[in-house]
Amino acid sequence: MTASSGLPVRVDLLTGHFDAINVQHKSTCMRDLQGVFSDDAARKALPEDFEVYHVEMLASPQQEGELHTGTTHLMPGKVADEFFMTRGHFHQRREQAEFYFGLRGEGILLLQPENAPAYTEQVFAGSVHHIPSFTAHRLVNTGHDVLSALAVWPVIAGHDYQSLQPDGFRIRVFDRDGKVSLEVAGV
Numbered sequence: 332m333t334a335s336s337g338l339p340v341r342v343d344l345l346t347g348h349f350d351a352i353n354v355q356h357k358s359t360c361m362r363d364l365q366g367v368f369s370d371d372a373a374r375k376a377l378p379e380d381f382e383v384y385h386v387e388m389l390a391s392p393q394q395e396g397e398l399h400t401g402t403t404h405l406m407p408g409k410v411a412d413e414f415f416m417t418r419g420h421f422h423q424r425r426e427q428a429e430f431y432f433g434l435r436g437e438g439i440l441l442l443q444p445e446n447a448p449a450y451t452e453q454v455f456a457g458s459v460h461h462i463p464s465f466t467a468h469r470l471v472n473t474g475h476d477v478l479s480a481l482a483v484w485p486v487i488a489g490h491d492y493q494s495l496q497p498d499g500f501r502i503r504v505f506d507r508d509g510k511v512s513l514e515v516a517g518v
């Protein structure tokens with residue numbers, strides 16, 4: 332693979348870090364995750380500038396037909412008993428799919444189709460995940476180390492964070508006495 336600059340790009344498949352010029356970084360901190368965890372008072376009690384996850388992305392041409400490539404690094408930890416997770420989203424263009432590749436750590440990918448029950452997939456080094464069209468997706472870190480996953484998705488997909496409100500994902504993931512517990516939200 333070559334960057335648009337023509338320089339070679341390398342990805343460390345043990346970490347997902349890119350060795351390239353023009354790598355963009357987006358950080359998501361505790362303060363950005365209002366309303367995401369079931370116990371928002373517990374979230375507010377944690378340091379607001381704690382970085383829960385960050386995404387590093389290669390520069391992609393912003394035109395139809397092109398693809399984004401990015402790695403998400405999700406820290407281990409919990410808000411009360413609920414494992415750290417990404418905000419999660421549908422694609423603005425609902426028909427656009429995505430691939431995730433687990434690189435390190437242990438976690439769960441929550442998948443929430445628009446008109447079907449939510450389901451989950453285990454994420455681990457070497458796991459491969461097809462996120463179908465019309466399906467919201469969220470990573471959850473259930474392990475003790477950083478969870479990193481490489482993703483590839485169309486630049487036209489866009490992110491829709493609003494449509495999951497107010498109900499959110501219908502599965503939540505908790506630590507119950509040291510065991511990972513998948514629980515149906517709102518029950």
Ligand code: PAN
Binds near residue numbers: 359420
């Ligand atoms: C990923 C996500 C990344 C961060 O690159 O954007 O894991 O999650 P949120 O966007 O939900 O905060 C992806 O799915 N892109 O489409």
Ligand code: ZN
Binds near residue numbers: 429484
């Ligand atoms: Zn996505």
